[in-house]
Amino acid sequence: MSAYVTLLTPMTDRECLLHALADVGFGEGKVEVHQEAVGLTGYEGLERAQRAHVVIRKQHVGGSSNDLGFLGTPTGHLLIVSDYDRRTYGQPWMQRLEARYVHHARIKEERAAEEERRRIAEEKRKLVQAQKQAIVERAKKLGYQVQEKREGDKVRLVLLRRVY
């Protein structure tokens, strides 16, 4: 029985990890994702002591291979790989995986930032809308005629009160 070696990766985001795995050949159907960590199986079909949340079963890894696993921890996912499989899934492979992870993490951050920008813009739009409505109501009570003009993002309210 060959040794299992764990390598700490900084990959904390599971969604990005799954995208990265897909990029290196382990797409949907080849990867199991579990809420609770499950046992990994060795090449002889024996269950190992190590457990993982993200599992690539040995049939997808290679002929005489063991399961590959990623155990989720608060500081990242621990890659669990057998000594035998380290020849293929060692540091060079991890570096490729991490590069893809970084790419997807950046996309996700940009998307989150864009969503946040949109949320803030929408809040401001609602604020301006509420301000406008309140001003129009007050102005009408004070006897003004109100005209609204839009100038790009800005609203101009022209208030006229005739003198007789």
Place this chain on the structure above:
Amino acid sequence: MEVNVARWLPRSAANGPGERFVLWTQGCALACPGCWNPDTWSFAPRERMTMDAIDALVAETSGIEGVTFTGGEPFAQAAPLAELARRVRRRGLSVFVFTGHTLDEIRSPAGRALLAEVDVLVSGRFVQERRSVQLAWRGSHNQEVHFLTERYGLADMPSGEHVELHLWPDGRVVVTGFPEEPEALSSDSRA
């Protein structure tokens, strides 16, 4: 040459005839009690803008009738404003100025140079006891409107109370014109 600017609006219809680019200058020694814009009294630099920068802003604002100088006291910066007014008029735009001075008080060469470029001048201190919002372009009854060129006349003076509120996307609300009760309309800044 630079102008010490308090603020500006690219487009307003409450500060003279038609749609106008409005420039509030920074600095006024008159300090009229009840002034709507006491934040513009200090002569400390606020936003120093070059003539070219202001001229470019005016040029990129389409469809305006002219430019209005208000304040603050525009005649406290008469020399650069006279040059700016010359440029404005070369564009075919009109020049409208609000001043706290009376016409007789404007005697300096720079002041006279600015006057020579003005189409309409509203002059005189703001006198709180004589305040009215029902006077076209004026805040108190003692103030006078002078048509210094033939471009405008009495027929161009609006009747009634004219107020504008500008609501910016960031939530800022600016009130300009001659409101009876600006706070009743909005609790935010006045211009």
